[in-house]
Amino acid sequence: MQTPIKTITILAWRNLWRNYRRTFIMLAAITVGAWAMIFMTALMRGMVDEMIKDGIRSLPGHVQIHHPLYRDDPSITNSLSAPSKQLLTALKQDDVIAWSTRVRVPAVISSERDSRGIILVGIDPVAERSITNTADNISEGRFLTDKLDNGLVIGAALAKRLDTQPGKRVVVMSQDPDNEIADRGFRIVGLYQATIEAMEENTIYAARDTVQKLLKMGDQISEVVILGKDYRDVSTLTENIKSAAANDTEVLPWQELDTYLGTMLKVMDGFVFVWIVVIFLALSFGLANTLIMAVFERVREIGLMQALGMRPSGILYQFMLEAFFLLTIGLGIGNIAAVASIKPLESGIDLSVVAEGMAMMGAGSTLYPALYISDIILANIIVIILGLLTSLVPAWRASRYDPVEAITKT
Amino acid sequence: MTAISCKALCRTFQQGEVKITGLDQVTIDIDDGEFVCLSGPSGSGKTTLLNAMGGLDTPDSGQITVNSQRIDHLSKGEMADMRLHKIGFVFQAYNLIPVLTAQENIEFVMQVQGVPATKRHIKSLEVLKEVGLEGAADRLPSQLSGGQQQRVAVARAIVSKPTLILADEPTANLDTKTASQLMDLFVELNRHHKITFVISTHDQRIMTYARRLIKMQDGKIISDEKLSSAIQ
Numbered sequence: 140m141q142t143p144i145k146t147i148t149i150l151a152w153r154n155l156w157r158n159y160r161r162t163f164i165m166l167a168a169i170t171v172g173a174w175a176m177i178f179m180t181a182l183m184r185g186m187v188d189e190m191i192k193d194g195i196r197s198l199p200g201h202v203q204i205h206h207p208l209y210r211d212d213p214s215i216t217n218s219l220s221a222p223s224k225q226l227l228t229a230l231k232q233d234d235v236i237a238w239s240t241r242v243r244v245p246a247v248i249s250s251e252r253d254s255r256g257i258i259l260v261g262i263d264p265v266a267e268r269s270i271t272n273t274a275d276n277i278s279e280g281r282f283l284t285d286k287l288d289n290g291l292v293i294g295a296a297l298a299k300r301l302d303t304q305p306g307k308r309v310v311v312m313s314q315d316p317d318n319e320i321a322d323r324g325f326r327i328v329g330l331y332q333a334t335i336e337a338m339e340e341n342t343i344y345a346a347r348d349t350v351q352k353l354l355k356m357g358d359q360i361s362e363v364v365i366l367g368k369d370y371r372d373v374s375t376l377t378e379n380i381k382s383a384a385a386n387d388t389e390v391l392p393w394q395e396l397d398t399y400l401g402t403m404l405k406v407m408d409g410f411v412f413v414w415i416v417v418i419f420l421a422l423s424f425g426l427a428n429t430l431i432m433a434v435f436e437r438v439r440e441i442g443l444m445q446a447l448g449m450r451p452s453g454i455l456y457q458f459m460l461e462a463f464f465l466l467t468i469g470l471g472i473g474n475i476a477a478v479a480s481i482k483p484l485e486s487g488i489d490l491s492v493v494a495e496g497m498a499m500m501g502a503g504s505t506l507y508p509a510l511y512i513s514d515i516i517l518a519n520i521i522v523i524i525l526g527l528l529t530s531l532v533p534a535w536r537a538s539r540y541d542p543v544e545a546i547t548k549t
Numbered sequence: 550m551t552a553i554s555c556k557a558l559c560r561t562f563q564q565g566e567v568k569i570t571g572l573d574q575v576t577i578d579i580d581d582g583e584f585v586c587l588s589g590p591s592g593s594g595k596t597t598l599l600n601a602m603g604g605l606d607t608p609d610s611g612q613i614t615v616n617s618q619r620i621d622h623l624s625k626g627e628m629a630d631m632r633l634h635k636i637g638f639v640f641q642a643y644n645l646i647p648v649l650t651a652q653e654n655i656e657f658v659m660q661v662q663g664v665p666a667t668k669r670h671i672k673s674l675e676v677l678k679e680v681g682l683e684g685a686a687d688r689l690p691s692q693l694s695g696g697q698q699q700r701v702a703v704a705r706a707i708v709s710k711p712t713l714i715l716a717d718e719p720t721a722n723l724d725t726k727t728a729s730q731l732m733d734l735f736v737e738l739n740r741h742h743k744i745t746f747v748i749s750t751h752d753q754r755i756m757t758y759a760r761r762l763i764k765m766q767d768g769k770i771i772s773d774e775k776l777s778s779a780i781q
């Protein structure tokens with residue numbers, strides 16, 4: 140006969156509190172472990188989230204449409220027509236937060252001191268404001284105002300290199316569709332700062348129509364950039380846009396446009412997993428020890444229960460259930476502690492002390508912990524599954540005792 | 550009817566190089582309602598025989614039939630079920646599960662058997678009364694005296710009306726007075742409920758309760774006699 144689950148539950152629960160000191164120590168360990176898993180993961184997530192969001196805000200958006208050859212050769216010849224009616228309808232849907240069109244071509248910028256190869260981006264300043272954050276990071280002067288603005292906004296780092304400043308004129312030179320040199324003088328109207336220094340040095344902004352005129356490209360554009368709701372889930376958006384966009388275009392999500400950022404997210408997922416498992420391994424020794432001690436202390440009653448007719452499986456389940464109680468109580472308290480300690484920090488942790496190093500990694504000086512339900516679930520599932528696997532060995536041993544030997548054990 | 554029948558049981562233990570004889574060609578039949586004392590010096594094979602009869606240990610050879618069911622080649626699980634339904638055990642000590650109250654200890658066997666809760670409660674209170682512990686239902690084993698613990702064990706052994714009760718030196722850890730009270734209880738249960746008892750002991754005074762006295766030595770039965778002078 141299989142022992143009824145109720146009998147096993149009562150035995151497991153009471154046995155758990157028999158050596159309450161040992162139980163409390165183990166519970167404390169599981170609680171601290173669960174807390175560390177979730178709390179630290181939220182900090183790491185927050186850091187990476189900030190980097191990715193920042194990365195996305197600094198140019199790519201969530202989804203982009205290009206000429207199929209544009210990414211290999213981002214020249215003016217590989218450009219697109221302005222969005223069709225069908226695409227415009229798709230861009231009006233709920234899953235699109237904002238969108239804009241850009242001209243983006245390689246060019247050369249020259250001050251009277253120096254010249255450098257850069258990327259010239261022609262933007263619609265109004266639409267661009269809801270997609271990228273360059274307008275918010277103007278350190279000197281102003282950002283572009285409208286599509287016809289004649290000014291030029293360059294990175295502060297580039298200005299230093301070129302030894303120029305707002306108010307001064309520079310020459311921007313590129314190629315028109317007939318491979319003829321197209322150049323034009325611009326007045327620098329503003330400087331921007333970016334978290335990624337390379338970006339500050341090689342990207343300059345002008346109004347889209349001004350650039351189109353300069354390059355004699357009519358209303359052709361280099362890319363359509365689209366911002367969705369959640370950067371972690373862009374596959375549906377990508378599909379929707381793909382089906383609305385012209386056939387001879389390439390529609391890609393940000394992970395593929397910026398493989399560095401995309402990889403960072405994947406690496407982070409792996410890192411969270413490893414972190415949880417490592418903490419669990421530290422816990423598992425305590426857990427195994429607790430159960431082995433419990434089995435040793437109860438050899439006689441294990442024998443007794445078997446003599447009375449409880450099958451070995453009844454003994455096994457009893458110890459497994461005891462471990463399960465231990466794990467779930469510890470996890471429960473740990474989860475509450477983690478959430479309770481993260482919530483007050485969600486308004487941001489000031490890291491200005493160590494901000495220099497963080498900025499180099501592309502993160503801001505304020506850390507916003509990011510608590511994901513999926514991470515909490517992952518931590519709990521890992522602890523429960525691995526915890527039960529760890530308990531299986533002592534529990535199995537307990538069920539294998541020979542009743543005669545167990546009873547006569549002194 | 551025969552409660553248990555053992556035929557030519559042999560059991561040897563290997564201790565390093567040495568072979569120790571536990572049972573040597575033991576044959577006995579015990580009828581329903583008998584009150585048997587198994588006596589003999591320490592090491593004579595009493596425990597080994599009781600363990601074999603109760604399905605806790607499997608003899609090397611021979612046959613055991615409990616209630617006309619052969620038990621000597623059952624699997625581990627089947628053996629557990631056999632013990633659960635047909636045998637009541639009373640050991641020398643540590644008879645009770647420490648985390649369960651007296652009543653819960655009595656209900657334990659019924660619980661494993663799958664007896665419904667209400668029936669369990671009624672029966673467990675009934676047997677508690679029978680063994681004279683009606684007030685101790687909610688006490689944990691640690692809150693009971695040695696004699697009381699043995700009584701709870703007896704109550705648990707009889708509660709589901711097994712074919713026979715095997716008690717291995719049940720009085721060995723008790724003082725004389727408590728021991729004779731426990732023996733009185735055994736005799737009474739045997740008389741009123743026709744419960745079959747096999748009680749091992751090496752205490753002369755306990756043997757005086759026996760109506761059938763089996764003497765063992767070196768794993769063999771050396772005498773088996775019916776007594777009419779037993780304390781009744």
Ligand SMILES: Nc1ncnc2c1ncn2[C@@H]1O[C@H](COP(=O)(O)OP(=O)(O)O)[C@@H](O)[C@H]1O
Nearest residue numbers: 562564569570571590591592593594595596597
């Ligand atoms: N598990 C065992 N291993 C080795 N020898 C054993 C074992 N169990 C019993 N014996 C031996 O078998 C013999 C009978 O033991 P036992 O049945 O316990 O005697 P009793 O209960 O009459 O004192 C003794 O010599 C004892 O040492």
Ligand SMILES: [Mg+2]
Nearest residue numbers: 595596597718
């Ligand atoms: Mg013995």
